[in-house]
Amino acid sequence: MFTIVRREEMAEGTVILNEIEAPKIARKAKPGQFVILKANDTGERIPLTMADTDPDKGTITVIYMVVGKSTALFKTLAIGDGYQDVIGPLGKPTEIEKIGNVVCVGGGTGIAVMHPITRAMKEAGNHIIAIIGARSKDLLILEDEMRSASHELLVCTDDGSYGHHGFVTDKLREVCERGDIDQAVLIGPVPMMKFASLLTKEFDVPTLVSLNPIMVDGTGMCGGCRVTVGGKTRFACVDGPEFDGHQVDYDELMARLQAYCEQEKQCYENFCTLNT
Amino acid sequence: MPKKAPKKEKIPRQQMDEQEPQVRAKNFDEVPFGYTKEQAKLEAARCLQCKKPACVPGCPVGIDIPGFIRLIQDGDFTGSCRLLWDKNALPAICGRVCPQELQCEGLCIVGKKDDPVAIGNLERFAADWERHHGTGVLPPREDPTGKKVAVVGSGPSGLTVAGDLIKKGHAVTIFEAFHLPGGVLVYGIPEFRLPKEIVAQEVNFLERQGVRIECNQVVGRTISLEELFEDGYDAVFLGVGAGLPRFLNVPGENMIGIYSANEYLTRSNLMKAYLFPKYDTPIIKGKNVVTLGAGNVAMDSARTALRLGAERSTIVYRRSRQEVPARAAEVHHAEEEGVVFHFLTAPIRFMGNKKGRLVGMECIQMELGEPDESGRRRPLPIKGSGFEIECDLAIIAVGAGANPLLTQSTDGLTLNNWGYIVTDENTGKTSKKGVWAGGDIVTGSATVILAMGAGRVAADSIDDYLTWGW
Numbered sequence: 028m029f030t031i032v033r034r035e036e037m038a039e040g041t042v043i044l045n046e047i048e049a050p051k052i053a054r055k056a057k058p059g060q061f062v063i064l065k066a067n068d069t070g071e072r073i074p075l076t077m078a079d080t081d082p083d084k085g086t087i088t089v090i091y092m093v094v095g096k097s098t099a100l101f102k103t104l105a106i107g108d109g110y111q112d113v114i115g116p117l118g119k120p121t122e123i124e125k126i127g128n129v130v131c132v133g134g135g136t137g138i139a140v141m142h143p144i145t146r147a148m149k150e151a152g153n154h155i156i157a158i159i160g161a162r163s164k165d166l167l168i169l170e171d172e173m174r175s176a177s178h179e180l181l182v183c184t185d186d187g188s189y190g191h192h193g194f195v196t197d198k199l200r201e202v203c204e205r206g207d208i209d210q211a212v213l214i215g216p217v218p219m220m221k222f223a224s225l226l227t228k229e230f231d232v233p234t235l236v237s238l239n240p241i242m243v244d245g246t247g248m249c250g251g252c253r254v255t256v257g258g259k260t261r262f263a264c265v266d267g268p269e270f271d272g273h274q275v276d277y278d279e280l281m282a283r284l285q286a287y288c289e290q291e292k293q294c295y296e297n298f299c300t301l302n303t
Numbered sequence: 304m305p306k307k308a309p310k311k312e313k314i315p316r317q318q319m320d321e322q323e324p325q326v327r328a329k330n331f332d333e334v335p336f337g338y339t340k341e342q343a344k345l346e347a348a349r350c351l352q353c354k355k356p357a358c359v360p361g362c363p364v365g366i367d368i369p370g371f372i373r374l375i376q377d378g379d380f381t382g383s384c385r386l387l388w389d390k391n392a393l394p395a396i397c398g399r400v401c402p403q404e405l406q407c408e409g410l411c412i413v414g415k416k417d418d419p420v421a422i423g424n425l426e427r428f429a430a431d432w433e434r435h436h437g438t439g440v441l442p443p444r445e446d447p448t449g450k451k452v453a454v455v456g457s458g459p460s461g462l463t464v465a466g467d468l469i470k471k472g473h474a475v476t477i478f479e480a481f482h483l484p485g486g487v488l489v490y491g492i493p494e495f496r497l498p499k500e501i502v503a504q505e506v507n508f509l510e511r512q513g514v515r516i517e518c519n520q521v522v523g524r525t526i527s528l529e530e531l532f533e534d535g536y537d538a539v540f541l542g543v544g545a546g547l548p549r550f551l552n553v554p555g556e557n558m559i560g561i562y563s564a565n566e567y568l569t570r571s572n573l574m575k576a577y578l579f580p581k582y583d584t585p586i587i588k589g590k591n592v593v594t595l596g597a598g599n600v601a602m603d604s605a606r607t608a609l610r611l612g613a614e615r616s617t618i619v620y621r622r623s624r625q626e627v628p629a630r631a632a633e634v635h636h637a638e639e640e641g642v643v644f645h646f647l648t649a650p651i652r653f654m655g656n657k658k659g660r661l662v663g664m665e666c667i668q669m670e671l672g673e674p675d676e677s678g679r680r681r682p683l684p685i686k687g688s689g690f691e692i693e694c695d696l697a698i699i700a701v702g703a704g705a706n707p708l709l710t711q712s713t714d715g716l717t718l719n720n721w722g723y724i725v726t727d728e729n730t731g732k733t734s735k736k737g738v739w740a741g742g743d744i745v746t747g748s749a750t751v752i753l754a755m756g757a758g759r760v761a762a763d764s765i766d767d768y769l770t771w772g773w
């Protein structure tokens with residue numbers, strides 16, 4: 028069992044942080060990589076990016092949004108409980124280099140994925156402009172962490188309850204207009220990545236996105252995570268999860284994420300009825 | 304001239320009782336019930352006990368076939384199973400899944416004039432008997448040698464290596480990427496053909512002998528091959544299988560409702576999606592299901608689809624019936640259950656609705672031309688023969704390739720043009736010192752028994768290396 032040693036609720040309990048004992052994974056993991064977690068015998072294998080790792084303590088941290096049955100089940104796990112299976116580190120690590128001026132855009136729980144990458148980019152000597160966004164102030168996560176991982180932090184909320192009133196793309200446009208951006212990294216909901224990529228394309232800024240298709244094994248053996256990038260089929264779990272944002276077929280990804288909609292709703296509702 | 308065998312009263316080949324096709328097509332229970340004691344003895348009596356048995360060279364691991372059959376005839380079922388174990392650690396599995404008609408039974412002398420002796424069924428009977436009635440006594444183990452062996456992958460090749468080397472007194476640890484051991488035996492072959500309880504028992508048997516199994520270990524990611532040596536392992540066996548799904552590369556293939564067979568079967572078998580929502584992993588249940596390909600994997604997929612509620616399950620294969628690579632028993636079972644076969648047919652594109660869900664497939668008729676590299680006649684499209692098949696689920700079962708995850712993260716392993724590991728045929732040694740390989744990652748997709756045979760060869764060589772240093 029992989030024991031939970033720290034647990035926090037964020038964004039009004041819609042986002043959960045788990046720090047988990049997984050010494051082998053903690054020793055190896057690099058920014059951008061993910062793990063697959065399975066809570067119990069009947070559980071599903073769920074991919075989550077590592078938001079942090081502590082090789083000395085032998086722990087990894089994941090931050091996830093509660094969206095369906097499996098994440099709702101994860102939410103019920105307390106400190107001292109654990110996951111039956113944690114597999115990783117999976118996926119290719121982010122290529123961290125000194126590039127120059129880097130804009131890091133995180134939306135929703137994407138901020139959790141963005142954070143370790145931003146920090147590593149800063150440590151590599153880049154100048155970091157971070158843009159983070161959420162639907163409202165209460166749902167915004169990791170603001171302080173992102174502030175210290177960047178040189179400049181811009182905050183947006185959809186409802187204007189905090190920071191800029193509007194989408195992260197508004198701020199991204201302003202930043203791109205400065206004309207000296209060498210690299211963009213975008214992580215968040217698929218529509219956000221789609222529109223932000225269209226924008227950075229306008230400005231010819233090289234762009235990296237982290238994709239989150241539905242996965243099973245995470246080792247390149249099932250093809251369930253396939254995405255189209257530059258007209259070619261790629262497996263996000265082994266060829267990614269990061270890809271050139273200007274080449275990704277986002278519409279296909281969005282459609283594929285809906286594959287189990289009906290069944291997931293059924294599963295989630297059963298679970299909620301049982302647990303209330 | 305070989306002496307004529309004494310004339311025996313002719314006993315027909317004993318058929319195992321099975322679930323009725325219409326019934327079993329709706330459940331996941333095993334199809335045949337196995338022999339009764341009486342049936343097994345009758346079938347065993349059909350064996351001529353040849354002095355120079357033709358069947359044995361057909362078995363890749365050289366089982367003493369007349370020997371184990373004789374013991375069944377004598378009623379010594381435990382003894383029979385022990386004799387099987389000498390050459391084959393997993394007889395309950397091989398009896399069920401070996402392509403016997405191409406191997407042992409294909410060469411059986413009785414088969415020249417009559418149906419061959421049902422070697423596979425008898426093997427299964429002896430192993431099942433021992434599993435249900437045996438004493439569970441562990442085989443003897445030599446004194447500990449102090450040597451450590453890492454086995455990567457827990458498919459039939461890895462299980463064989465582990466079983467052989469633990470008996471020789473070496474310490475063995477299996478590293479498996481999935482959360483359950485067994486390889487294709489648990490994630491690929493469905494419950495109705497190979498109950499998972501059997502695989503679990505075989506694995507448990509190894510654990511009781513002292514084999515350690517570490518699941519959730521993706522070698523090349525969680526731990527590298529070099530790190531295994533740093534951790535004190537003296538030798539490593541790679542039995543990682545051929546786990547890379549092949550797609551057709553025709554337009555529309557990424558639509559919802561198109562699975563690789565690996566994904567479809569893994570969801571159903573390993574993740575138990577057929578028990579959804581009791582288990583959390585969902586699976587698309589098509590009404591009109593098309594499976595592309597005609598190997599064992601395709602039969603398993605098409606038959607799983609029926610059990611998940613398909614109204615029509617169709618196999619589309621670009622060659623003809625003669626070239627079908629699946630075991631004869633699987634094709635027969637599939638047809639009985641109502642799977643429809645479209646031979647000499649190939650897909651050209653998939654069609655979807657606005658939501659990106661599959662609604663149909665355009666196909667073209669093929670004809671057979673000259674033989675290709677594989678010796679089979681090459682299928683060629685017939686111009687203007689296009690037609691459409693309605694379907695809401697398509698399963699692509701056109702073979703697998705070498706998964707590069709481990710091989711690309713490891714220096715010094717020589718690979719062939721297709722990415723498979725190159726080994727010495729007689730020892731299973733790779734180009735890297737202290738590293739052996741066998742099974743599908745060396746041969747490409749093959750069979751359970753060939754993977755086990757490769758495991759045996761490698762285990763012998765590893766034992767030599769650990770004992771004598773060569």
Ligand SMILES: Cc1cc2nc3c(=O)[nH]c(=O)nc-3n(C[C@H](O)[C@H](O)[C@H](O)COP(=O)(O)OP(=O)(O)OC[C@H]3O[C@@H](n4cnc5c(N)ncnc54)[C@H](O)[C@@H]3O)c2cc1C
Nearest residue numbers: 074075076090091092095096097098136239240241284291
């Ligand atoms: C490499 C990778 C890294 C990820 N990292 C994180 C992370 O750090 N934090 C986080 O909150 N989430 C992350 N995700 C997404 C997370 O895996 C899904 O939210 C989760 O699988 C949903 O499971 P569920 O059973 O709770 O919801 P479900 O009931 O399965 O789904 C609810 C809704 O979520 C969508 N969904 C289903 N599966 C996925 C999926 N794999 N990815 C995205 N959406 C999905 C569906 O469209 C569905 O409508 C990551 C996904 C991938 C592939």
Ligand SMILES: Cc1cc2nc3c(=O)[nH]c(=O)nc-3n(C[C@H](O)[C@H](O)[C@H](O)COP(=O)(O)OP(=O)(O)OC[C@H]3O[C@@H](n4cnc5c(N)ncnc54)[C@H](O)[C@@H]3O)c2cc1C
Nearest residue numbers: 456458459460480486487491522544742743749750751754
């Ligand atoms: C659906 C299906 C039906 C089949 N039916 C038959 C049949 O009826 N008869 C027959 O004889 N053969 C059949 N076969 C073929 C047979 O199952 C295979 O040839 C055999 O299992 C190969 O054994 P293996 O030991 O090479 O590897 P596998 O059984 O493929 O096992 C490899 C194991 O290694 C693990 N692994 C992979 N990479 C790593 C890594 N980096 N780190 C750790 N672990 C790793 C995998 O998760 C897997 O568990 C079938 C195959 C399939 C897919």
Ligand code: SF4
Nearest residue numbers: 362397401406407423
């Ligand atoms: S292991 Fe397979 S080939 Fe060998 S005797 Fe048994 S069924 Fe026949």
Ligand code: SF4
Nearest residue numbers: 350351353358411412
């Ligand atoms: S199984 Fe067939 S070939 Fe083998 S010993 Fe018996 S009769 Fe002879």
Ligand code: FES
Nearest residue numbers: 245247249250264
């Ligand atoms: S999750 Fe199976 S291939 Fe990527």
